[in-house]
Amino acid sequence: MIGRLGAALCVSVAAGALIGTQRVSFGGLTITLLPLVFAFAVGLLLNPNVVAPMKRLLPPEAGERAASALSVAVMPLIALLSVYIGPQFQNVAALGPALVLQELGNLGTMLIAMPLAVLAFGMGREAIGATFSIGREGGLAFIFGKYGGGSPEATGVMAVYICGTVFGVIFFSFVPSLIAGAGVFDPRALAMACGTGSASMTGACSTTLAAVYPGREEELVALAASSNLMTGLTGLFVTIFVTLPLAERYFRILKRFQERR
Amino acid sequence: MTDAAQTTIDKLLRVLSTTGAVLGLTLLSHVAAGVGDIPAVIAGLCCLGAIVVAGFVLTWATGDRLPPLVWVSAVAVAAGFPGVPGAAWVLDRLEAVNFVATITPVLAFAALGLRQGDVDSFRRNGVTIAVVAVFVFFGTFIGSALVAQLAIVAAGV
Numbered sequence: 001m002i003g004r005l006g007a008a009l010c011v012s013v014a015a016g017a018l019i020g021t022q023r024v025s026f027g028g029l030t031i032t033l034l035p036l037v038f039a040f041a042v043g044l045l046l047n048p049n050v051v052a053p054m055k056r057l058l059p060p061e062a063g064e065r066a067a068s069a070l071s072v073a074v075m076p077l078i079a080l081l082s083v084y085i086g087p088q089f090q091n092v093a094a095l096g097p098a099l100v101l102q103e104l105g106n107l108g109t110m111l112i113a114m115p116l117a118v119l120a121f122g123m124g125r126e127a128i129g130a131t132f133s134i135g136r137e138g139g140l141a142f143i144f145g146k147y148g149g150g151s152p153e154a155t156g157v158m159a160v161y162i163c164g165t166v167f168g169v170i171f172f173s174f175v176p177s178l179i180a181g182a183g184v185f186d187p188r189a190l191a192m193a194c195g196t197g198s199a200s201m202t203g204a205c206s207t208t209l210a211a212v213y214p215g216r217e218e219e220l221v222a223l224a225a226s227s228n229l230m231t232g233l234t235g236l237f238v239t240i241f242v243t244l245p246l247a248e249r250y251f252r253i254l255k256r257f258q259e260r261r
Numbered sequence: 262m263t264d265a266a267q268t269t270i271d272k273l274l275r276v277l278s279t280t281g282a283v284l285g286l287t288l289l290s291h292v293a294a295g296v297g298d299i300p301a302v303i304a305g306l307c308c309l310g311a312i313v314v315a316g317f318v319l320t321w322a323t324g325d326r327l328p329p330l331v332w333v334s335a336v337a338v339a340a341g342f343p344g345v346p347g348a349a350w351v352l353d354r355l356e357a358v359n360f361v362a363t364i365t366p367v368l369a370f371a372a373l374g375l376r377q378g379d380v381d382s383f384r385r386n387g388v389t390i391a392v393v394a395v396f397v398f399f400g401t402f403i404g405s406a407l408v409a410q411l412a413i414v415a416a417g418v
Contacts, residue, residue: 005373006282008369008373009282009286009366009369009370009373010286010289012368012369012372012373013286013289013290013293013365013366013369014289014290014293016290016365016368016369017289017290017291017292017293017294017362017365018293018294020294021361034361034364034365035290035294035361035362035365036361036364036365036367036368037368039365039366039368039369039372040368040369040371040372041372042369042372043368043369043370043371043372043373044372044375046372046373047372047373047375049375049376049377049379049380050375050380060376060377062373063373063374063375063376063377064376066370066373066374067374067375067376067379068374069279069282069283069370069374070367070370070371070374071329072275072276072279072280072283072313072317072329073279073282073283073366073367073370074367074370075280075283075313075316075317075329075330075333076280076283076284076287076306076309076310076313076363077363077364077367078330078333078334078337079309079312079313079316079333079334079336079337080309080337080355080358080360080363081337081360082333082334082335082337082338082341083312083337083338083340083341083351083352083355084341085337085338085341085342086338086339086341086342086343086345086348087341087343087352089342089343094418095409095412095413095416095418097412097416098408098409098412098413098416098418099409101408101409101411101412102405102406102408102409102412103405104408105401105404105405105406105407105408105409106401106404106405107404108400108401108403108404108405108407108408109397109400109401109404110400111400111404112396112399112400112403112404113393113396113397113400116392116393116396117393117396121389121392121393123393127393130390130393130394130397131393131396131397131400133401134397134398134401135394135397137328138328158382159382159386159390159393159394160390160393160394160397162379162382162383162386163383163386163390163391163394164394164398165371165375165379166375166379166380166383167391167394168394168398169367169368169371171395171398172398172402175398175399175402176402179402179403179406185406185410186409186410186413188409188413189406189407189409189410189413190406192405192406192409193401193402193403193404193405193406193409194402195405196401196402196405199330200367200368200371201398203364203367204364204368205402206360207360207361207363207364210360211361217360221360225334227405228330228334229331229334229335229338232327232328232330232331232334233327233331
């Protein structure tokens with residue numbers, strides 16, 4: 001099975017690398033598609049849990065192995081991005097206040113997504129778990145610990161966690177390129193926004209940005225890695241003392257608003 | 262041998278084998294894309310592997326208080342920091358390693374790592390939760406970008 005999984009991984013990687021970086025334009029907007037997008041697409045086609053006929057080539061348990069390896073597999077990339085924080089230290093330190101403040105920007109998650117969940121889709125307390133954070137491992141563990149495994153909050157965070165697993169990284173390789181194309185934001189602000197606390201999303205986001213701004217690769221990945229490191233260090237603290245109390249209050253306000261209508 | 266020592270050895274073997282596999286795929290990704298000088302890429306990837314393993318060992322040695330992500334990142338920052346002995350050498354080796362070629366294998370793992378349970382619950386949850394998730398991801402990104410942009414403009418840097 002390891003041999004077959006290895007072969008499938010090799011095919012996906014080689015296909016992605018051979019297709020290479022593609023730029024697609026429509027209506028004045030240009031999206032940069034990196035090989036990672038194509039490697040992901042080929043990987044999905046080879047995955048027996050997605051494309052059933054593949055069961056003949058690859059046992060479905062291969063998915064378990066690849067999934068359990070993912071948290072380690074992303075680490076060489078994190079190391080590569082972080083190594084440039086030192087040489088770029090002056091640029092990073094100059095943006096120190098911005099780096100700290102943008103952690104609060106993670107509240108944007110809840111501000112934007114919770115009204116949609118509650119008002120448009122009529123979700124209950126599931127909305128708290130679904131929208132209080134980007135819902136990766138840290139958030140999942142925290143919600144399960146606080147509200148318990150069978151709670152509506154846990155159902156909410158689990159659902160977003162699954163979505164993140166299925167299309168989170170792909171999302172973070174499209175959106176930065178689209179937003180960068182609009183030309184409104186300073187690329188350094190976008191690089192800091194890439195540091196979401198999820199290693200693979202940060203990696204996809206910052207390598208895509210680096211491809212959009214050639215010549216500034218090291219500065220941009222260093223900022224993304226700094227921001228990601230900061231989220232990793234402060235994320236739980238901010239969740240306990242800021243985000244979750246605010247999420248509870250925001251939820252009550254939205255519910256009251258919904259009942260009045 | 263004690264159980265604790267056995268567990269540590271098991272964890273170490275798992276990290277070593279996975280890191281080795283990923284670095285092998287990363288090399289393949291460089292070769293297929295035709296980027297970089299291959300012997301130099303191999304030397305760079307070995308440096309990355311050493312940083313990753315050191316990060317995991319520190320995670321375990323400190324009782325798993327912080328996630329491996331933080332330790333790997335911290336070791337990498339230290340390894341490339343100006344003034345740290347050998348930092349210039351490490352940066353020289355890593356110069357040959359391409360960002361895009363390094364992330365490609367991660368996505369192959371992500372795609373092949375979707376389990377039957379993931380696919381089923383994704384289908385069961387339906388479009389509603391996928392739309393909410395898109396807003397969650399977008400909100401995180403745009404919220405941080407807006408605050409960072411304001412801070413950059415306010416500081417005039």
